Amino acid sequence: MDRLSPVDSAFLLAEDEDPAVSLAIASVAILRGPAPSLRELAKLFSDRVPAIPRLRQKVRTVPLDLRPPAWIDDHHFDITRHIHKAVLAPHGDDAALCELVGEIMSERLDRDRPLWDAWLIDGLPDNTWALLIKVHHCMADGVSGSHLYNVLCHGDPQIGPVSPTEAVNAFRSMMLAVAELASSPTAQAHVLGRMVRMPLTFTRRLARTVQGLLSYGSSLLPTARSSLVGPIGSRRSYGIARSSLSTVHSVARVFHVTVNDVVLAAITGAYRTLLLKRGEQPVADAVRSAVPVSVRPDSTEHTLSNQISAMLPMLPVDIEDPVERLAAVHSRLSRLKSGQQSAAGVTMTSMVPDEFFAPVAWIVRLMARLPQRSVVTVTTNVPGPPRPLRLLGREIIEIFPYVPIALRLRTAVSVLTYADNLAFGVTADRDTTPDVDLMAQAIEQEITELVAASHDTASARV
Incomplete structure (x- = not known):
């Protein structure tokens, strides 16, 4: 069972307690060349998502925080729900781009889906466009987040997709554990008992x-x-x-x-x-x-x-x-x-x-x-x-971070x-x-x- 670490979990917990907070990190890449179609961008992500299984997994929490949250496969995963497009006014400048980034990052990611989105932003000057990749902080830190570009731009043979058998077994194990904790007072008492009887x-x-x-x-x-x-x-x-x-x-x-x-x-x-x-x-x-x-x-x-x-x-x-x-x-x-x-x-x-x-x-x-x-x-x-x-044959000129x-x-x-x-x-x-x-x-x-x-x-x- 792939559970979140205490640090990963803390970002979810902090977001839960403050309705004004959206704890997602992001990067904004500026690319030279004509902007691709939304279909092209969706195909790129669809082709590369198997290299990072986390992108098609969502978070499942445990009642009363008795265990850390866990990652489970989203069996209704739809790549098109994660790929979006926005168009700035003609020849939009840095100010217009920053305004849009602020608006996008103000919105929380949907907890019922994998916690990431990608935005194709067209309308920048000098034949350029932007790609904003938004990922919940519980999923990645800045170092691992920047690795996404290596996967998107070149692929990475060091990371292989999870086999169907592994995915099904992980899903079944997670659902059984959640169901047991949610419905069984005995199971909950067992967990609480282990907490009380901590070894030396x-x-x-x-x-x-x-x-x-x-x-x-x-x-x-x-x-x-x-x-x-x-x-x-x-x-x-x-x-x-x-x-x-x-x-x-x-x-x-x-x-x-x-x-x-x-x-x-x-x-x-x-x-x-x-x-x-x-x-x-x-x-x-x-x-x-x-x-x-x-x-x-x-x-x-x-x-x-x-x-x-x-x-x-x-x-x-x-x-x-x-x-x-x-x-x-x-x-x-x-x-x-x-x-x-x-x-x-x-x-x-x-x-x-x-x-x-x-x-x-x-x-x-x-x-x-x-x-x-x-x-x-x-x-x-x-x-x-x-x-x-x-990326998609276009040169990445610069990348800006968001925290x-x-x-x-x-x-x-x-x-x-x-x-x-x-x-x-x-x-x-x-x-x-x-x-x-x-x-x-x-x-x-x-x-x-x-x-x-x-x-x-x-x-x-x-």
């Missing part, structure tokens, strides 16, 4: 989990009050920013930091700009970010699931100088890495057996309802396809590399954050300033 080995594992939680320590303290955190609505707005990977690499080399440090420093500077424009003081404890960290082994590179942990650095928005701000970001991330904060997150999620899932699920549901102020934003950085790709917001977070920033492109996607709550474009423009400006500073520094060393 799990008690020890639970103790290690608590120790891991303590490693987050001060990272769970409330941040300073600001307009960046608060109740959110159901509508989303979206903005994009661009840079090049080689440009950011050059900055990183000059200042002896990582590419991720430069990216996060640019985002930090953009949040500083946003607060100042709003007339708010960017104090030292104003912006703490959840920074997802992939813990995916190479052996699971092609597996659709979430294999992530997180670090929780405080972004140094109080520092005015961009180079000093970059140094502070580098220092803080290095300190968190050496403190094994992301490893603690792995411990917390991996030490939960199925028998203990119910209380964990109830805690997640409760926390999703509480007005938290510990984390202000999410900033993700995902490596995408390293080489240029073609959802929830838990009173009014903004989030996702970053995706593709070949030499470095693309930023800014997600915002439409009702409370009308200045999403300001945020996107500020990211580009911050990178420009860091590039100029790196040239000055390099020249001074000669």
